[in-house]
Amino acid sequence: MTTALLPTQEITTSATPAASVIWMHGLGADGSDFVPIVKELDLSGCPGIRFVFPDAPTIPVTINNGHVMPAWYDIFTPDLVKREDEAGLRKSQAQIDLLIAQEIARGVPANKIVIAGFSQGCAMALQTGLRYPEKLAGLMCLSGYLPLSEKTEAERSSANQNTPIFMAHGSADPVVVLSRAQHSREVLKQLGYDVEWHEYRMQHSVCAEEVADIGNWLRKVLS
16 A cells, blocks of 8 residues: 655745755644744755655554644653664654655755654654665754654664754753753764754743744754
8 A cells, every 4th residue: 555645734935946845743733843943043055945844644542542733753651762662763764754755856966855843753754764775864842852763773774874863952852851952962863963962941832042043953954
């Protein structure tokens, strides 16, 4: 059976995009969540960019009493990692792979594609990007963590060993606690990845300083 492409919202910064950012939302949100941030980014000097904001599938989420909502995978426990929805993570990974393939088919090479995400979307950016068989431009990881961390070393692709990783987190985040993100950062560093770490005085959200840092980083990896 052929897997259908996820529904997406798209914004392009020029008529002929030469780069793409595939940006995954967090639990319970949808693709529209981060659309407003695009106009706040300073992308001067960047090529034309197509921002792609997919909608996660809707599934029952255990930690939310089984309520059906947009989610990239199920969450069983507040600590996020004692028991992980490996099947769900891998299913969403395959769907994001299809979005990458679509961008390549539209003329954007893999090394001009950034995989980005917030919270669950951040987990998906790492799950997908570290395993992707072609070199990507970068991984932008906001207020999230590394899923299936014990399997990363065995499953990662050497193509993205030197791909820049932007990690940003709120010091007062009650959803994905700071220590969870710091542990993910250390695992990635121990595996030899180039991690640019940013920490902000905020909760589980995005702040103006972070938006400026995202713009700086995108200019660096896409220019």
